[in-house]
Amino acid sequence: MKRDYEYIVLGLGGFGSAAVYWLSKRAGADVMGLEQFELGHVRGESQDHSRIIRLSYHTPSYVELAKHAYRAWTHLENDAGEQVILKTGGLDLAPRVSAIPLSDHSGSMEAAGVNYEVLDAAEIMRRWPPFQLGEDVHGLYQAESGIAMAARANAAHQRVAREHGATLRDRCPVDSIRPLNGEIEIVAGGVEYRCRRLVITAGSWSNRALAPFGVQLPLTVTQEQVTYFVPPRPRDFQPGRFPIWIWLDQPCFYGVPTFGEQGPKVGQHHGGRVVTADTRTFEPDQAALGRVQQFLGRYIPSALGPIIYTKSCLYTLTPDRDFVIDAVAGYPTALVAIGGGHGYKFASLIGRTLSELAVDGRTESDIEPFRIARPTLQLANGPTNQ
Ligand SMILES: Cc1cc2nc3c(=O)[nH]c(=O)nc-3n(C[C@H](O)[C@H](O)[C@H](O)COP(=O)(O)OP(=O)(O)OC[C@H]3O[C@@H](n4cnc5c(N)ncnc54)[C@H](O)[C@@H]3O)c2cc1C
Structure with a gap:
């Protein structure tokens, strides 16, 4: 079983499904997506007809x-x-x-x-x-x-990503994340994986996934x-x-x-x-x-x-209702996107943006308003939700 990937995407809701799709166009079988529940589950933010x-x-x-x-x-x-x-x-x-x-x-x-x-x-x-x-x-x-068409679009992103060679595992929660020198080690479903870039698209679970990087956002x-x-x-x-x-x-x-x-x-x-x-x-x-x-x-x-x-x-x-799309502060090997109450319409674009950041280290999209270091995300009283 392959355990080393260039790119691993944590969370296959709207944004993560888009990220594996766009990454798979560049890196095919070097992409893996991990979802803690079944694909298409209704516990997150992205699964409805519209x-x-x-x-x-x-x-x-x-x-x-x-x-x-x-x-x-x-x-x-x-x-x-x-x-x-x-x-x-x-x-x-x-x-x-x-x-x-x-x-x-x-x-x-x-x-x-x-x-x-x-x-x-x-x-x-x-x-x-x-x-x-x-x-x-x-x-x-x-x-x-x-x-x-959210449910249909998520499934389309996932299907085409698989056709490009990406591996998608569902019912496979990421339980631990360890940033190493230049790569990241994760344990998911009891198996240890390594990747060069980790893309975090964990929706309401974002602060849990960010904790190993010492980052907590006021979500x-x-x-x-x-x-x-x-x-x-x-x-x-x-x-x-x-x-x-x-x-x-x-x-x-x-x-x-x-x-x-x-x-x-x-x-x-x-x-x-x-x-x-x-x-x-x-x-x-x-x-x-x-x-x-x-x-x-x-x-x-x-x-x-x-x-x-x-x-x-x-x-x-987020406090300003704007998205987060950026590298995790201090860790260029990890990227994160969080969408708030109006993000779905941008899901495929956000997936493309994450793929550009992961593969090229830069993006055509204007992500300045969505930087993780912006003042509204540095609130002294910390996150509302874990
Ligand atoms: C009622 C409602 C109406 C909305 N209406 C609109 C609208 O009309 N237009 C619009 O643009 N936006 C709308 N939105 C907002 C939009 O749906 C969200 O911004 C978007 O879906 C966010 O997607 P996501 O991928 O970040 O989150 P999610 O879809 O929740 O995906 C996160 C995924 O990460 C997985 N995950 C988390 N932690 C782990 C882990 N440790 N291991 C493995 N997997 C993990 C979760 O299980 C989940 O599947 C609406 C949202 C709601 C709730």
Whole structure:
């Protein structure tokens, strides 16, 4: 059994699956990915039918990053011979006086040369009759927005990585990590391996994987949830008839047209309680569900119907909500990526970026905002979650 690899990826969720795919294009059989649970498990952050992808963002640099993200997904689609992005168009909605001004998004798209439309409530309701909005609500429409088919894309990354010769082992937790001179020794599933570069994509378990490097980040893990509903007129919520949407206020809600289930999906962004990967439950939070139902009752009443299910999921948040994509401080042999509550749309791009850092020691992507040494990650009171 091969025990020496150039590249080992720890954690095969959204980012790790992308990392093994992009690494395998450069290094084939010299790549191994290790996952503590079964591939496609639901204890992490990346496993659902859909995640929102959009160019509309609050800063021009995220808009630019999102442009690159679409290109990375297209690359995967061509390699895998299957579709993983479904463009439905996307609506940012908000009261004219809101906690998150729409002008941040329109200004960012303007600066990045992205086309969008400004719509008033009447026009939104004319195009998408399920919305019931007062005149105080306005919106931005961007046609490229849509669905990243998360579960399918993770499987595609994994499948093509294997076709390129990579070894992926699931039910194989990494139990110990030891940085050596120029390489890293790890023990996983009772077997000792060595690699020249270790890529850590451990989501809510990141601080555990970083501990052997003497690094702990001020991460907060929250338990979030989404709910699928069966609307009385399912046709109104089919992709092509209904967009992805985000309500940009406090609280912030979002929704996805019917995809993977018999009706649309709705959630509250960052409405969950603080947990750890060990203390989280899989029980629906009834209060959070109530807030979603109340919101729908007011603004999209015809989306309400019998609940198919509510599914929980974790956010791993940095204090500034920006990602971490960098070498582990003091250890150029180890790389880490952490995505927070909005990372999936960038998964393939982040995998490519990690592969460039691992193979070339540099990347085409602008990772300056995501450096591990940035001041917000050096908080004196240490991590919230282990
Ligand atoms: C409800 C919800 C909705 C979201 N909506 C969106 C959205 O619409 N758009 C968007 O862009 N983003 C969205 N996100 C955020 C996005 O899903 C995450 O940023 C992204 O999936 C993070 O992926 P990851 O690979 O870092 O984490 P994970 O998918 O959790 O992967 C980490 C993996 O590492 C494994 N692991 C950890 N430790 C070890 C070990 N010691 N040994 C072996 N394996 C290990 C874990 O088992 C896990 O499989 C949402 C998140 C949630 C929870």
